[in-house]
Amino acid sequence: MIKLLRQYILKQQGEETDNNGESIKIVDGIVIGATPTAERRAVSEPPGAAFEAKGNQHPGEEEDVKSKKAVGEDEGEPTGGPEVENKGAGVMKIKRGRPHELEGFFISLKAAGRSERTITGYESDLRFWNKVAAKEKKTVYKLKIKEIEAAMVGRDVNTRRRNVSSLKALGRWYLRDGFPNLHVELEKLAVVKGKARIAKAKTEEEFKKIREHAKELVKKGDRRGIWIGLMVCCGLRISEIQNAVAGKDWVQVRGKGDKERRIPCPPWIINAMYKTPGAGRKGFMKKRQVIDRALRRLGYSHFHSLRHTYATILLHRGVLLDTIQQLLGHSSISTTQIYAKTKIPEGINEVLEED
Incomplete structure (x- = not known):
């Protein structure tokens, strides 16, 4: 009862308390007189902004992520509010949740002037990756480096190159729209060298x-x-x-x-x-x-x-x-x-x- 009364008085004075009961004051999203714990937990959201704790957000929803973290670090489903590092221009915005449908990827290939046969090749490769993702009960976007490497084992070298090339193109497309996870995982992949073949010509x-x-x-x-x-x-x-x-x-x-x-x-x-x-x-x-x-x-x-x-x-x-x-x-x-x-x-x- 005393704790609730103290919080009410502080609120009237423009102050709040953190989870440990320590007095803090928030002005325009800046924490004043807070302990390091309170600073890390302080959240500033625009009016009406809603954060879905279970992570099934629309691609349009954004969150602030510490710029010093690796871009696209996948920490699983979100468990609370977004973290904010109070560095002004240093704050990066990354979208979370389900990325756009793959149809947009093929539209971008057509817009880039890729041939019909090239696009057909991408479709074939992504069908393969969809099967790989389905076995893991996830989407292609959520594939991890270990799952990608496991899928490549035993395949022809040139087939691996083509499969990985298509997946990297998809990762860059996701990255362009603010979804970096797949691109970051593929950056960890060792470069696959193709076979040094001789052209099969007639005599x-x-x-x-x-x-x-x-x-x-x-x-x-x-x-x-x-x-x-x-x-x-x-x-x-x-x-x-x-x-x-x-x-x-x-x-x-x-x-x-x-x-x-x-x-x-x-x-x-x-x-x-x-x-x-x-x-x-x-x-x-x-x-x-x-x-x-x-x-x-x-x-x-x-x-x-x-x-x-x-x-x-x-x-x-x-x-x-x-x-x-x-x-x-x-x-x-x-x-x-x-x-x-x-x-x-x-x-x-x-x-x-x-x-």
Whole structure:
């Protein structure tokens, strides 16, 4: 009773007490005459602000977190009011609760100009991570580093790289909107190095055989000859054929990142493209699924190897690597350098045979 009376008198004087019964005074959220314990517990909230103790907050709700803490440190579900460090501009605001739906992530990829195939790849990777999260009875956003590493065990190195890359992209998107947990966990992950593979290209003899087969199909008016020719003699991706436009002695396509480029094209392909309608049921401008299905009936598979063959033949015949980069539409020369591994240094065997 005496304690309650004392608190009432202090309140009338603009003062309050902390949980230990010590007298404190709060002016504009600043604690005056408080013990360290009272200072840590002092909370300043705008009028009408409500803090949900169980943590299922709307993404719009924010809390103040000590700036000296690691951003996005996941301490589980909140158990009380937000902590405040009275440092003015040093206070950081981080959202807690359930982040936005993944649909917004895919919208951001489209807005960034990512290709349809790239977005499909992200969807596939995130389906995998959703399964991982479901086993842990949580969302992808709440995954911990140990759970991410456990999911990677036993998977192909390049598959791991792709899976982690997609998850990091999602983590950056969450971070942009004020949800840092996933990004922080992924920062702890060791960099996954991919396999140093050599491009799977056809041999010189196989290249000539495929080229002649394409010419025969074109003479018969078969559009499949155009598709094979564009891949093995122009280095087009199978997905780029649907927007290929013929010029005088070149073909123009729109590739990854919505970037356009022009590639020299043999006359027999140019003539066939002018004679064959582009759009329509019998046109040659078809999606990859249609082309894939039709060429498999001819016994072809691994269509990207035709593009590899194009680049490898050019390199072995003396075309410079940076020129090949432009023809293929690579944004970085490091991507094109995989073809340099296919070129065998000359004269090595002769050096070894010298006495």
